[in-house]
Amino acid sequence: MxxxxxxxxxxxxxxxxxxxxxxxxxxxxxxxxxxxxxxxxxxxxxxxxxxxxxxxxxxxxxxxxxxxxxxxxxxxxxxxxxxxxxxxxxxxxxxxxxxxxxxxxxxxxxxxxxxxxxxxxxxxxxxxxxxxxxxxxxxxxxxxxxxxxxxxxxxxxxxxxxxxxxxxxxxxxxxxxxxxxxxxxxxxxxxxxxxxxxxxxxxxxxxxxxxxxxxxxxxxxxxxxxxxxxxxxxxxxxxxxxxxxxxxxxxxxxxxxxxxxxxxxxxxxxxxxxxxxxxxxxxxxxxxxxxxxxxxxxxxxxxxxxxxxxxxxxxxxxxxxxxxxxxxxxxxxxxxxxxxxxxxxxxxxxxxxxxxxxxxxxxxxxxxxxxxxxxxxxEGTDPARTEPTAGTGLTDRQWDELAAGHGGTEAVRVLVGQQLEIDRTLLAHVATSASAPSASTSASWRLLTEFDVQVPDACDQVMSHPYNRTWATGRWQRGDGGDSGDGLAESAAAVALRAGSEAEVRVPLRGGVLRLPGLGRLLVDGDAAFVSVRSCEDGFTATTDSGATVRIAWAQQDPRWQPTRTVAADADWTVRLEDTDPCRDAHGHPVSARLGPEEFAAWERDLTSAWALIKRILPGYAEGIAAGLSVITPLQRPSGRRDISSSARSAFGAVGIARPATADTLALLLVHEFQHVKLGAVLDLDDLIDGNDARAFHAPWREDPRPLEGLLQGTYAHVAVTEYWRARWQDLRGRHGFGTAADRAQDEFARCLADTAQALGSLSASGSLTGLGGRFVAGMEATLRPWLDELDSDDGDSARPVASHVR
Missing domain, CATH: 3.20.20.70 (Aldolase class I)
Known part of the structure; x- marks a missing residue:
């Protein structure tokens, strides 16, 4: 037939x-x-x-x-x-x-x-x-x-x-x-x-x-x-x-x-x-x-x-x-x-x-x-490219945006959504993996699942707090060796307060500190081990087992209550300065203590200026930062050392930075670290490299050899660093003409372009890129290629180290 x-x-x-x-x-x-x-x-x-x-x-x-x-x-x-x-x-x-x-x-x-x-x-x-x-x-x-x-x-x-x-x-x-x-x-x-x-x-x-x-x-x-x-x-x-x-x-x-x-x-x-x-x-x-x-x-x-x-x-x-x-x-x-x-x-x-x-x-x-x-x-519209690339959930267009080094609002929102699902899954594993969960763990998890149905937006806000992942990852890695009720109860309480729920949540204290992820911390006097948290009309109450009650009003200052403060850089981006969460120490550098009013004001001033610079000279990065960077954790500034910044795979949406001397440098650090945040999220979704390749590779910006994933991470970050110095050079030259600042920016651009191209050559020649990995590296190469002509037209000698690979 x-x-x-x-x-x-x-x-x-x-x-x-x-x-x-x-x-x-x-x-x-x-x-x-x-x-x-x-x-x-x-x-x-x-x-x-x-x-x-x-x-x-x-x-x-x-x-x-x-x-x-x-x-x-x-x-x-x-x-x-x-x-x-x-x-x-x-x-x-x-x-x-x-x-x-x-x-x-x-x-x-x-x-x-x-x-x-x-x-x-x-x-x-x-x-x-x-x-x-x-x-x-x-x-x-x-x-x-x-x-x-x-x-x-x-x-x-x-x-x-x-x-x-x-x-x-x-x-x-x-x-x-x-x-x-x-x-x-x-x-x-x-x-x-x-x-x-x-x-x-x-x-x-x-x-x-x-x-x-x-x-x-x-x-x-x-x-x-x-x-x-x-x-x-x-x-x-x-x-x-x-x-x-x-x-x-x-x-x-x-x-x-x-x-x-x-x-x-x-x-x-x-x-x-x-x-x-x-x-x-x-x-x-x-x-x-x-x-x-x-x-x-x-x-x-x-x-x-x-x-x-x-x-x-x-x-x-x-x-x-x-x-x-x-x-x-x-x-x-x-x-x-x-x-x-x-x-x-x-x-x-x-x-x-x-x-x-x-x-x-x-x-x-x-x-x-x-x-x-x-x-x-x-007819006449730009077609939606809707097929997910492999298992990433990203469309072809979004994938190519990210591979180029950028990533607009929608692409980063996909990453945010995928990371939230990972957060949920990890929290569920932690909550349900113990062979004999405590009454606190069971009660807190049950309350969170109820909140997820009743007030899903508040639940998502708390579950996506970057340092909830840090806590859950640590607990998961320790296996069944400890009670999981602390972080779960803290999250349940934070959801209840965000939603204005009437539910009362019993939360263990951390050495006299009540942690409310994403909201702040309450300092509780005495030797209480638990408090019962309940939302009220203008704030919340925290009552110890002995009956002592602290009442906090959101609109009033109270030395016992240290809220997580936000900086509204402009209408497009509001970011939390997280200096209260006990789980924020995830960045490999000592974190700053609670910022005083003057230091917070300095952060606010510099972030506003840095964001204005990013929006003006790096619009291809600004959208993604606004969609995906929700938390900055101040780090301690070491004396006599270069600027430091960091990101952590266990804290998506957050970066750690020691506030640098200038807002221009802060802009560079923000763009640099958010590259690691984006690529970490992509790597959570699909393999770009062969994980069995144990070789170490030379990275031009470091003395110590790096594993292949480390080289990929560094190269992706340096695509953004290169573009920063290119945009800075063009901006300074356009506004002030040739001079010391523009010349320095051009030199940095040429150096970064050479280093990044060399690293891309090492990645391409490694033989250990997956199909998606090869496509990702090709996207970075395509971004670098036209910049050579810009240097050629201004100073051909600067471009020679990179021409052989990228061209």
Missing amino acids: LHLRHTRDVELVPFRQFVLKLHSRCDLACDHCYVYEHEDTQWRGRPMASPRRVLEQTAVRIAEHAAAHRLSSVRVVLHGGEPLLAGPETIGFAAEQLRAALPDSCGLDLRIHTNGVLLDRRFCDLFLEHDIRVGISLDGDRAANDLHRRYADGRSSHSKVLSAVALLQEPGYRRLFAGILCTIDVRNDPLAVYEALTALDPPGIDFLLPHATWVHPPLRPDGPESTPYAAWLGAIYERWEAEGRPVPVRTFDSVLRTLHGLSSLTENLGLEPADLVVIETDGTLEQADSLRTAFDGAAGTGFNVFDHDLDRAARHPGMIDRQLGLAGLCATCRSCPVVSSCGGGLYAHRYREENGFENPSVFCGDLKEFITMVAARG
């Missing part, structure tokens, strides 16, 4: 996506299900749960395939039926086998897709252990969801699915949530569906057309020539655009990308070759599940994991037919003006009995109308 074209010489496309069926039955009876409610009956003869020998052999085959084709990563989706019916033991075993078998050079993106009705903490804890992300099927509000997704006896599944989503939104589990999949029914109000789904704050939404063919066409209430699916999607698209695209929608992002010549994010659209194979519970290798809607056995290949390697399946004519791009489409599709975006639609939707898949999609009119509408609305 397949229509094949020129398949003999087609280059094999390796599989990068694997759907692994753990269970072949389901606990719901959704009447739009393509497995049980359409043409296919193959599921009836397969084992309900995948046996261990199938899972073991599947892991071996995927690992073989990844090694043979040198794949840097693969995605495996645990599926069904309903995969949770397989139980935690089988799911855990599958995850263990997959990770153990894959070569070290290949990453694993492991996911599970579920209807959610069985999801509970037991499963979520398992998914945390094995790093399994969770996708949920949900068709909208209760009325929309119950149109199809019911139990066999007619009961609604909606409330249980909402409970599953609420569980995934808890702080300890939030990083597991992969998104929501919604199947379209044009009888549902599109905006009601959209509002119901976006109200759940998912990390992404995917709208799917219902599976249909020319044999069994989709529902069209207004007649066979109508295009209700285009109208349905169009209504949501307009709202989505009007709201500033508040959540990624894979369908919309794919259309926008393909309209501008970029790849699609889904097999349903675009001309990219299919790279997916399904492994059934008996080890059978099959094509995409959607083919089950065409005819009985349409997805079959005749291969299995025991007798055949995956290359055999990849060469199956049915697989190849879905990899031919434009040549694989019928004449009608090949001549269509939107074919590069539509791609002929989903392969299964093209089926007719008389000529197989040699047809346009049964949704052809809808797809053409919707894509044309999106193209018309987007």
